[in-house]
Amino acid sequence: MPKARRPPPRKTYHHGDLRASLIEAGLALAREGGPQAVVLREATRRAGVAPNAAYRHFANHQALFDAVRASAxxxxxxxxxxxxxxxxxxxxxxxxxxxxxxxxxxxxxxxxxxxxxxxxxxxxxxxxxxxxxxxxxxxxxxxxxxxxxxxxxxxxxxxxxxxxxxxxxxxxxxxxxxxxxxxxxxxxxxxxxxxxxxxxxxxxxxxxxxxxxx
The missing domain is CATH 1.10.357 (Tetracycline Repressor; domain 2)
Structure with a gap:
């Protein structure tokens, strides 16, 4: 069956859509390695931001994972x-x-x-x-x-x-x-x-x- 429709991860983000970029990065990680691969630091690296930037949108790793899980x-x-x-x-x-x-x-x-x-x-x-x-x-x-x-x-x-x-x-x-x-x-x-x-x-x-x- 064809791949499910979800946007590919971006390498950079535009102002205002960092949350979406982090979720996309988390989805890419999950696709590659399952739930254990969704690591906050790696998601921020793929989104092109410093790790602390993620906390503007996600309180912790679990919050990011919950968003990735919902998208899955x-x-x-x-x-x-x-x-x-x-x-x-x-x-x-x-x-x-x-x-x-x-x-x-x-x-x-x-x-x-x-x-x-x-x-x-x-x-x-x-x-x-x-x-x-x-x-x-x-x-x-x-x-x-x-x-x-x-x-x-x-x-x-x-x-x-x-x-x-x-x-x-x-x-x-x-x-x-x-x-x-x-x-x-x-x-x-x-x-x-x-x-x-x-x-x-x-x-x-x-x-x-x-x-x-x-």
Missing amino acids: LGALALAIEQEMRQAEALPDAPERARALLAAVGRGYLGFAQSETGWFRAAFASGPFDVELPPDPARTGDKGLNPFELLAHALDALVQAGVLPPERRLGAEFLAWSAVHGMALLVIDGPLRRAPQAMRAALGQRLLHMVETGL
């Missing part, structure tokens, strides 16, 4: 939405709803493999995202974060009569845990060296299993 979640949301577009054009409501749920899973698994550093940063230890106030940085074009996109797909299943309403409560966590587990097996576990065709086939079977199980 936004990139994941964009990747999911890209997969959802074809499903959204289907005329039959039940078929469209099933395709939307599968698209969320494909976007998630594809992002984990194509943007592994950002994926790891997005789900590094931090606050419980479901309970945080809305943050545009964590969303895609629809204004929804990845968790909300999954909820949107599950709601569509209910509206189309595919998923019984009484089985809807908590379904996000069941679907999410299954697909996230597969993502970790692929990027960090025993499937990391499996042929791409095998990983793709297992992903498709998993998504079908999730829908059937729900």
Whole structure:
């Protein structure tokens, strides 16, 4: 799948956008080496400023990392939405709803493999995202974060009569845990060296299993 849309890091910054430049530098570091690579001093070096300049916008390393993490979640949301577009054009409501749920899973698994550093940063230890106030940085074009996109797909299943309403409560966590587990097996576990065709086939079977199980 194509790289998720996020701006490349700048080597210098213009007056007034140092915060954005530092986030871009942090995203570049995360893309290269995951969450542990997001170091405040290195981000300021890449942004072309002295380390102390970062404290005008970020109180500490964690504040910068939280901003990078939010942007990584936004990139994941964009990747999911890209997969959802074809499903959204289907005329039959039940078929469209099933395709939307599968698209969320494909976007998630594809992002984990194509943007592994950002994926790891997005789900590094931090606050419980479901309970945080809305943050545009964590969303895609629809204004929804990845968790909300999954909820949107599950709601569509209910509206189309595919998923019984009484089985809807908590379904996000069941679907999410299954697909996230597969993502970790692929990027960090025993499937990391499996042929791409095998990983793709297992992903498709998993998504079908999730829908059937729900």
